[in-house]
Amino acid sequence: MKRILAATSIAMGLLSSAAWADDLTIGLSSEPTAIDPHYHNLTPNHSLTRHIFDPLIGQDEVQGLYPALAVSWKPIDDTTWEVKLREGVKFHDGTDFNADDVVFSFERAPNVPNSPSSMSTYTSGKTIVKVDDYTIHVKTEGPYPLVPNEISQIAIISDSIKDTSTTADFNSGKAAIGTGPFKFKAFVPGDKIEMAANADYWGGAPGWDNLTFKPIPSDPARVAALLSGDVDIINDVPTSDVETLKTKAADQVSLWQGSSNRVIYLHLDQFRENSPFVKGVDGSDIKNPLLDVRVRKALSMAINRPGIVDRVMEGVALPAGQLLPKGFFGVSEKLQPLDYDAKGAKALLAEAGYPDGFELTIHGPNDRYLNDAKIAEAVGQMLTRIGLKMHVETMPRSVFFTRASSGAEGLPEFSLILAGWGAGSGEASSPLKSLVHTYDKAGGFGSSNRGRHSDPEVDALIEKALATVDDDKRRALLVEATEKSIENVAIIPLHFQVNTWATRKGLAYEPRTDEYTIAMGVSKN
Amino acid sequence: MQTDPMLAFLIRRTGQSAIVVLLMATIVFFGVNVVGDPVHMLVSPDADQAEIERVIRQFGLDRPVIEQYGLFLKGAIQGDLGTSFIFGQPAVQLILQRFPATLELAVSALVIALVFGIPLGVYAGIRPDTRSARAIMAASIFGFSLPTFWVGIMLIMFFSVQLQWLPSTGRGDVGSFLGIESSLFTLDGLRHIILPASNLALLKMSMIIRLTRAGAREVMQQDYIKFARAKGLSFGRIVRVHLLKNIMIPVVTVLGLEFGSLIAFSVVTESIYAWPGMGKLLIDSVLQLDRPVIVAYLMIVVFLFVLINLIVDVIYSALDPRVSLTGAKS
Secondary structure (H helix, E strand, O other): HHHHHHHHHHHHHHHHHHHOOEHHHHHEOOOOOOOOOOOOOHHHHHHHHHHOEEOOEEOOOOOEEOOOOEEEEEEEEEOOEEEEOOOOOOOOOOOOOOOHHHHHHHHHHHHOOOOOOOOOOHOOOOOEEEEEOOOOEEEEEOOOOHHHHHHOEEEOHHHHHHHHHHHHHHOOOOOOOOOOEEEEEEEEEEEEEEEEEEEOOOOOOOOOOOEEEOOOHHHHHHHHHOOOOOOOOOOOOOHHHHHHHHHOHHHHOOOOEEEEEEEEEEOOOOOOOOOOEEEOOOOOOOOOHHOOHHHHHHHOOOOHOOOOHHHHOOOOEEEOOOOOOOEEEOOOOOOOOOOOOHHHHHHHHHHHHOOEEEEEEEEOOOOOOOOOOHHHHHHHHHHHHHOOEEEEEEEEHHHHHHHHHOOOOOOOOOEEEEEEEEEOOOEHHHHHHHHOOOOOOOOOOOOOOOOOOOOOHHHHHHHHHHHOOHHHHHHHHHHHHHHHHHOOOEEEEEEEEEEEEEEEOOEEEEEOOOOOOHHHEEEEO | OOOOHHHHOOOOHHHHHHHHOOOOOOOHHHHHHHOOOOOHHHHOOOOOHHHHHHHHOOOOOOOOHHHHHHHHHHHHHHHOOOOOOOOOHHHHHHHHHHHHHHHHHHHHHHHHHHHHHHHHHHHHHOOOOOOOHHHHHHHHHHHHHHOOHHHHHHHHHHHHHHHHOOOOOOOOOOEEOOEEHHHHHOHHHHHHHHHHHHHHHHHHHHHHHHHHHHHHHHHHHHHHHHHHHHHHOOOOHHHHHHHHHHHHHHHHHHHHHHHHHHHOOOOOHHHHHHOOOHHHHHHHHHHHHHHHHHHHHHHHHHHHHHHHHHHHHHHHHHHHHOOHHHHOOO
């Protein structure tokens, strides 16, 4: 009898520990570099600090905007946005939130010492003016519609930490005081980050008592950690494991997939008469054929997008016909992924004067995007099928991006590259501005336009859209710019990445386009 | 005045080491600085051209390499090996923060390797023809040839995923004992360290088994062993006093070097088990081109190896009186 009792109590002990599962352990593929929300403009950092700090305006799973510490925002004239702040919100240390904290946060955000990538990208050109304790004005140099999107990237910190707010103080927890749903507990670099629920959260107490984030960059180890029950949810499930997890481990784990805001695309050299990696069939120098829109179109038609999605991405991607997937602001309803048509592509090449093709090298990174090197190889093979003599060269991203941006005397070094773009602001202006607009250092346009496509008409549309505050008008401009640039093959979109999270059975995750992994999106089902 | 041979030895060694360290500093600095470009790794793709230029200036990458090298040497002499591009903290501080985790993993692995390796090796050496000795040797070949990465994953699959006995990832709770903080002092910590330490120990254990076996076979043929037997000494005493002591020199030499590599390059094991040690920091830094951390890490490793070799030399003289430190001159 005693033995049975003992056994039962052990079983009860096990059960009760399972029933406490209000603690959540999250396995992350990349480690955040700091707790300081303004230190590094990097997805893992934003994803983590969202738990402790709130922005004025939040972005939901599909990057739609919702009121967080701001209750409303609207333009009151061409260069001023009025933002009303939420009243009655308290920081973790008990102090009240008001406009001073906002002003302080926006002053600090772009000026953190040693920042490897500062938040100035989102704060530049904006001045924050306190009107009263719960109203601020955001002043811009000209009409600027992206004010709400951009200020949604800035976490609000308490101005009570003014004198001590170094990044190290955030990492130690001393200054990690926000208004968010979780409070900072501990940060052990390389090992874990711990947080506890903020029971007084203005949006209601969160569904989890304690959070532990564990960085597990090794793919098989992260999957194993989930299977062994050491973590409850992981992000970036490797595409090669998706099928296995779906079929063989279906009773242990659930998968949650959603399209991301990241397009994988090809850029083509469109600014040089003699492109360094283009040669005639006989190996001689020829005039860059990629300057001819028919050739670019032929290349795009030669790519079997569903084939790449099925074979290379193992089904975990969506064929792309433009710069952002359906559902995002400013995408075209008309544009579809170009149909695979090798014959048509060949005919088009012949029409452009290249019946026998030419020699071309595709360059790409091999450690940046999901299966990037394999995609480059697949593209190489597909272009070989329409008669091009292809070479494929992939390299680590630390070498690739520099050479692709400014390798040859400050100019892009390659002729055809594979790269990817995630639209942080959640609207089509982001890829249009950086990838399609003419390279313009002074204006900050075309910073990642590594093919140097240049179309004054499209430039004008993009610039106009970025100065049009009215949503409907802006949407129309963005759609027009997208359609024009795709028609001229400024860029060849291949596919949109699909993000995959896996949770243990009994949990659910709301997939996010911005690739964040946040505890607020994890629920029990 | 008679100089202390030990002191003279230490002074000479320090001089030699300083030259090695300087040479390494030069090779490492230039080696790391010609590869890739960290700026495009760090800056958000959203950033405009002005922000990219700000970051280049901030890290001093706009200066000529020679000038960067001069600044690096100047800092190094003052004990400052640079500031991490990614974490914005002094590189040395970042590495030393991770040192305890790596040290406890290396020590645990070494202990496991010794505790199992030496008895198995001695046994295989004394009774080379038995079936179990052959099994030990066959197993040691597997220990040598199976890749650490694969074994690590298999250990996780078996002990964590299938049996669910041990945690698969991370370091456990840290306890404090006599003022030393280590995860070896808590049950949770011990549970976490078993798999990574065993994985790391496997290769070293195989090596120790083979070394000990070879030594034991050779020593068992020696006259003094036969004589000791003839004198009627117990077998246990022969093994402990006459055999073990004589086979330890090569084992200690190799262990010294191997301990260094256990600390410095347990990169694979630390990555698989997400162990927050220096090896994982190194691989992360290499992948993200955090140059100051890579340089500082390699400098610390050079320093560590120099130190370990020195200690090994001193241990020799303790193990074998015939090895004198003055003799190490040549």
